[in-house]
Amino acid sequence: MAEVIPITREEDRPDRCRAVTATGRRCRNRASGPDGLCGVHRRRESPPPDAVEEVLAFLRRRLTGEYDIDAFGFDRELTETVLAPIARFFHERWWRIDWIGMENVPAEGPALLASNHAGTLPWDAIMLKFGVLDGHPAHRHVRLLAADLAFRLPFIGELARKSGNTLATAEDAFRLLEAGELLGVFPEGFKGVGKPFSQRYKLQRFGRGGFIEVALRARCPIVPVSIVGSEEIMPMLANAKTVARVFGFPYFPITPTFPWLGPLGLIPFPTKWTVEFGEPIATADHAEDAWQDPLTVFELTDRVRDEIQQTLYRNLLHRRSVFL
Amino acid sequence: MGQRVLITGISGHLAGRLARTLEQDPEVEYVVGVGLDEPSMDLERTEFVRADIRNPLTVKVLQTTEVDTVVHLHILATPAGVGGRTQMKEINVIGTMQLLGACQRAERVRKVVMKSTTAVYGADPRDPALFTEEMASRSEPRHGYTKDAVEVERYARSFARRRPDVAVTLLRFANFIGPEIETPLTRYFTLPVVPTAMGYDPRLQFVHEDDAVEILRRAVRGDHPGIYNVAGDGVVLLSQALRLMGRPRVPVVLPLVAPMASAVRRLRVVDFATDQLRYLLYGRVADATRMKTRFGFEARFTSKAALLDFARERRMRRLISERQLEDWERDLAAFLRRKNQERFEQAGRR
Known part of the structure; x- marks a missing residue:
């Protein structure tokens, strides 16, 4: 040799x-x-x-x-071994997310994370899920509630199920909370994620308060989550409604890069994010049947909404720049 | 006096096995099987009556045999063997209507047990993850078996209203699987290459044929009025199921799925209806809690165990056996470790 x-x-x-x-x-x-x-x-x-x-x-x-999956189709092994490292790149490197108040997420038992929703594509949901998995001391899986569109689409629907998410219905939400899971909801829904750039950081209407109702019924704490930075990842300048209707989407975004650059235009901008978890709002001291009382539900919904909006404004004030 | 049981669709696999089980029960005095074809298995003391339940004469059979329990299993999941969809619909819908009409007239009937399917919940992306018995389908069933099953259930409910003295048990079975039973799904699984929809991985749920026969027997012998989802524990993904059985699969892009299914149907390989195609896209899981708590039945086979039992009996072999795979794994790990060590030492020497 x-x-x-x-x-x-x-x-x-x-x-x-x-x-x-x-x-x-x-x-x-x-x-x-x-x-x-x-x-x-x-x-x-x-x-x-x-x-x-x-x-x-x-x-x-x-x-x-x-390997085993649960009734919701959640494949824990796949999520932790394959999906989490990919998501980690995004929350650690791409958006360099600062997590504030992670200790407000309970280490065990059922809880509901309610967050603002933005960014044209629901990247914020994915980040919330894997941020908590990586950053929380108990490494809990957030089970997100998603719109039926997510489960209709090929690949996306498959991955959404396998990473433990399910359809945003009261039945599924309650079932998960009863099983002691950590639930993630975006009460604004499409109105939030698909709002025009000019409306950024203005919380939209919180649906019909269905998520509060479920939390009240399960008597679990609600943790308000405020995400700053997600609004600028794909600024939606206009909405091509006709195209959206053809494809059956709730909106079809026109952004500075999409559809002009084709699929490349779907790459989100690397803004700097801050995610803050507020103090948990307890629901256990409400009456057993409080979830059936619309006024209690409205009041609690407003309280959660207010909390998120105030935190959003506060963190926006402290932000040095969108990208740094 | 012992129980006198009438079973419809006696030529079917489940009906035959149920009859055989009931024959061995000394408390069951008399078993009669009604059907168009002879029973598919050897039965000792079951009397076979060749009759069409669509025929109003059924009421005669009910009265002359003096049965107190009617088990309705003559509900077809596929038109194969009866000569088309129209025939199938007639047997399922008109047959059930006639049979229940006859039951209403027959004073002695005290119990009706019927087979239904979790397919009545449909399969849709708007579905909740689990269906309980009270939930309704989100998508109006428009095709084949599902539509029939929904109509059959409607007749069962209205019958239960008109004859409150009769205990009606409606068992909504998940997909049957097992060593012997033949369903469109088992035929699909035994295709040389299994086509699946690309980008979709439905959740499937199975009930083993032994468990199905056992719960039918308990429904006949005991008193369990109501609607029950019947399924083994746990859920298996389609991709996982195929891997467990070692079946090669070929993903098909969505626009080609329907044409391909109709081609397969026309070639009479697998008879797959449109509603079952949706099942293979979106999947469906029923909540079997009520079966466990109220009926008091525990399925012996989990969904996965039932599937593996099916694969074992059909002598499905993986292309590469599990032991071979484990051997390779060990060899590869040893090789990598040796290689690593060598490189490491080499670097250290220099």
Whole structure:
């Protein structure tokens, strides 16, 4: 076997990483530990011995179908192993989300996260889900309630189900809360996510208060969530209503980049986000049948809405710039 | 005096098995099977009466045999074998109408057990994740079996109103599966390559044929009026089901799904109705809590176990066996670890 002759002396310096790169050269990075490896090669050269086996076992389970899903179609393993790392890139790198008040999300038991909704495409929902999964000490899965359109679309519907979300109906919401799950709702619905850019950060009407009703019935706390930064990721300048009607969508956005750049125009802008979880609003001290009282429901809805709106304004004031 | 039971659609698989189980019960005095064709399995003391339930003469059979329990299983899920959709609809709808009409006239009848399907809930993206017995379909069923089942249930309800002294049990079964039973779904699963809709992965739910026979027997022997969803525990995704059985699948883009299904139908490979196509897009899960709590029935097979039992009996083999896969996995892991070690040591030497 031919001996490898070092090309430059500099590469032999003891403070350099001793690993060999894919092209057969010595790594030029500075060694960052007593093992004489740089960070990149430490991870690459000596993965913890189980990592390989874990990946292979995971692949085998997927190939043979030996995994369990719940009645909602939630595939925990797929969500945590495949989807979460992709979403992590977005909330850590793309939107660099600051999470405030994560401790307000209960570590166990049923709770309802109610958030503002914006951004033309529901990226904020995905971020909320995986942000809590990654950032909350209990690594809880937020079960989102989505519109039926999400389940009608190919691929999207499949992924929405597999990551544990379900249709926004009182039956499903109550069932999840009864099972002690953490529920994520966007009471504005399409009115929020598909509102024109000029309306940014103005909370829309909160549906019919159905989500409050469910929380009251399940007697679980409501955590108001305010997301700043999502409004600017795809500014909707106009709505091509005719096109929307043809495709059966609730709106068809015209943004600075879409549809002008084709699919590239769907890439959201890398704005800087702040997500704040407010103090949980307890519902347990209401009467047992308070959920059947429309006025109680209206009052509570207004309170949640107010809380989110105030936090939005406060965090907007503190924002240095949209992108930084 | 023992129970006297009449079973319709005796040539069917479930009906035959139910009759055989009831024959062994000493408390069941008499079993009579009504149908157009002879029973598909050997029955000892079940009397076979060749009769058409669409015929008003059925009332004669009911009266002469003096039965107190009627089990209506002559509800077809597919037009194959009876000569078309029109015939199927006649048997399902007119047949049920006639039979229940006859039951209303027959004074001795105290109990009616009927088979229905969770397909009455439809399959739609607007569906809740789980259907309880009170929920109605979000999509008006327009086709085939589903439409028939909805109408059959309507007759059952109005019959229950008119004869409040009769206990009517309506069992809404999830998809049957098992070693012997033949349904459009089992035939679909046994296709050489299984076409699926690209981008859709429906949630499926199964009930094992043994469990189906057992709950029918308990419905006949016990007293359980009402509507019950019947399904094994748990849910299996279509993609997962195919992987569990080791069936190769080919995803088909949505616009081609319907034409392809009608081609398959025309070739008489699998008889798949439009409502079942929707099931393979959006899936459906029924909540079987009431079956467990009120009926007091626990299915022996989970959905997954039922599916695996089906695959085992049909001798479905994975292209690559699980053991082979595990061997490869071990080899590959060992190889990677060795390679890693070598590279690491090599780097260290230099």
